Amino acid sequence: MLMKIVLSVALCVFVSASEPECSRFHYEEKTLEKIIETEIYVDKIKSETDIMQQRMSDKLEGIQEDWEKTKNELNDANEDSKKVLEEIKDKVESLSTVQAVAFLAYNIKNTAPSDGGTIVFSTTHFDVGSSYNNETGIFVAPVAGIYMFTLHLCLTGNRFVYLEIDTTKGPILKGRFIDDGSEYHSCQTATTVAELGIKEHVWIKSGLSTSGPDLWKHSYIWNSFSGALISAVAK
Structure with missing residues (x-):
């Protein structure tokens, strides 16, 4: 009986030594490493996404400012055009109403x-x-x-x-x-x-x-x- 127990223990030690990857602790360590790597990757993606969103936001703000400036310039040009047209109209009317002097x-x-x-x-x-x-x-x-x-x-x-x-x-x-x-x-x-x-x-x-x-x-x-x-x- 004692001999059987000794042989069983020896067999387990041999198996454990020849197949360390079957260890439960080894599996958990690998899994934890993958989780940590995943979290690092996710954080990196999130950081890059935040940077990209900020850049896009800055560009959109710049486009909005340019549009407001362009819109104001168009309004000013429109007002100037109206004034010029009114002046031309007045001059044409003055020329047409006075036939001779x-x-x-x-x-x-x-x-x-x-x-x-x-x-x-x-x-x-x-x-x-x-x-x-x-x-x-x-x-x-x-x-x-x-x-x-x-x-x-x-x-x-x-x-x-x-x-x-x-x-x-x-x-x-x-x-x-x-x-x-x-x-x-x-x-x-x-x-x-x-x-x-x-x-x-x-x-x-x-x-x-x-x-x-x-x-x-x-x-x-x-x-x-x-x-x-x-x-x-x-x-």
């Missing part, structure tokens, strides 16, 4: 104008566009465009006067009318063209002259100031 005024109020004073022509022969004021002597351009102006003045004998056709932006003609004879009066004419903006003013400004009544006024002659729109210009 022209005036002729004569009969000077003062034959001895002061230096720097405005020469006023008090009688309006015609005024298409209602642009010339025969009380102030000022023409106001109803539309932007190219205009022609003509000044015709008669001087008493042996006198002179410096003159300008002046505008809001400055003179468009400078000159001197002179009568160098002692027996007869003379009449002289000056013509110029100018580009005017809408509502720009034009008038005749007197400069240095001889003393007394330099300009000659008579029933059978006209001292006159005239102007006409040659071509409208859209601005």
Whole structure:
């Protein structure tokens, strides 16, 4: 009996030594290692996923910011386009409503104008566009465009006067009318063209002259100031 027990123990020791993988503890250790490796792998995937989600979130926020900026720029551009269209519409309407601009005024109020004073022509022969004021002597351009102006003045004998056709932006003609004879009066004419903006003013400004009544006024002659729109210009 004792011999059988010894043989059985020896057999178990031999089997255990020859097949260690059959040990329950060895299996549990391997299983634990796999679980730990799996958890590490899962944590790695989760970390990479979080990083990827953060990057995607940042990109989406950037896209959203770019879209908001683009939307605001589109709105601003739309408003600017509306303003430009309104301005073009107003200009087209102003050009279409004013078919012609022209005036002729004569009969000077003062034959001895002061230096720097405005020469006023008090009688309006015609005024298409209602642009010339025969009380102030000022023409106001109803539309932007190219205009022609003509000044015709008669001087008493042996006198002179410096003159300008002046505008809001400055003179468009400078000159001197002179009568160098002692027996007869003379009449002289000056013509110029100018580009005017809408509502720009034009008038005749007197400069240095001889003393007394330099300009000659008579029933059978006209001292006159005239102007006409040659071509409208859209601005």
